[in-house]
Amino acid sequence: MSDPMRPRASLRTAVVWEVLKDALDRRVKATGRESHSLDVLDTGGGSGNFAVPVARLGHRVTVVDPSPNALFALERRAAEAGVADRVRGVQGDVHGLFDVVERAGFDAVLCHGVLEYVDDPAEGVRNAVSALRPSGTLSLLAAGLGGAVLARALAGHFTEARQALGDPAGRWGDGDPVPRRFTAEQLTDLVEGTGIRVDAVHGVRVFADLVPGVLVDTEPGALEALLKLEAAAAELAAFHSVATQLHVLGETRDADEA
Incomplete structure (x- = not known):
């Protein structure tokens, strides 16, 4: 996956990126911090496909990934983007998450493309949620x-x-x-099983993987039109059952926000 800020790659990432950016903006307003900077954990974040753009927004991002090669690429990518001071890579995985990061230490946790590959998805979600502060945002993306x-x-x-x-x-x-793949119901059950509320479910890549690439690349205006179509269909439950990926946004709230 490429950087979600690049136009061609946005076919795969645009829906998640827009939802995530809006959620982080809401979280900034909710914290009331003058710095407008959040602590974000990206578990399974690899080479920084989302971590680097999130850091560009001014947030501090910790990426946990089992691959040394991916973390090396992350370091290089963050440096090239001018955000090396806001991105930290740590070798580890979601099952051993608290061997490398602290519990309840983050305003937002990204768990993208992880649950498909872990032995116990429920434990993975529990750990991701346990990394959140009492008021925080969970962004979960998995194969549909x-x-x-x-x-x-x-x-x-x-x-x-x-x-x-x-x-x-x-x-x-x-x-x-x-x-492993999931239905929308399975993912929402995993999230709600941790005690946090599911705010939204989105179908990702509903059409993008079915449309011939040559059409998107050569037909004038096709990319923009397809992006708009993906965005329009993302929140409609009728399309969740045919999406290549499913995105679940969950939020915890402390007593002051309730």
């Missing part, structure tokens, strides 16, 4: 079951599509590179 089923069917792989539908992990076969 329906999008994979639709993609296999449209490619003519009908048996694989049916297998994904019936598989507990949403996998279409041994060659499937994604270990």
Whole structure:
């Protein structure tokens, strides 16, 4: 995934980025801090696809990722963007999160593309929420079951599509590179199971992965029109069942905000 601020990459990231940016803005206003700077944790943040743009907004970002290579790329990317002083990379994962960061130390936690690969998604979500301060924002992004089923069917792989539908992990076969997929209901249950409220669910890449890239690249105005279509469909529950990814926004509130 590329930087969400780059136009072509925005097909994959625009919906999440806009929702996340608005949520961080609300969190800044809620904290009432003069610095207008938040402490943000990006678990599984890799090379900084979201961390660097978040740091550009003026926030301090800690990225936890198991890959040394990804963290090296993060360091280089943050330096090139002029935000090296606001981005810190730490080797680790969501299951051992509190071996490397403190509990209740962050205003916002990003958990993007993590739950598909961990042994215990429920524990992963619990740890992400436990890293939040009493008033904080959780941004959760994971692979959607329906999008994979639709993609296999449209490619003519009908048996694989049916297998994904019936598989507990949403996998279409041994060659499937994604270990686990989720429905919107499964993700909201995981978040609500921690005791925090789900504020919104968004379908991500509802159309983008189905539209031929050559059309988007060559047809005048196609990219902008497709971005607007993705944004319009994102919050409609009817499209959650066919989205490639699902985004869940959860927020905890302390007594002063309730």
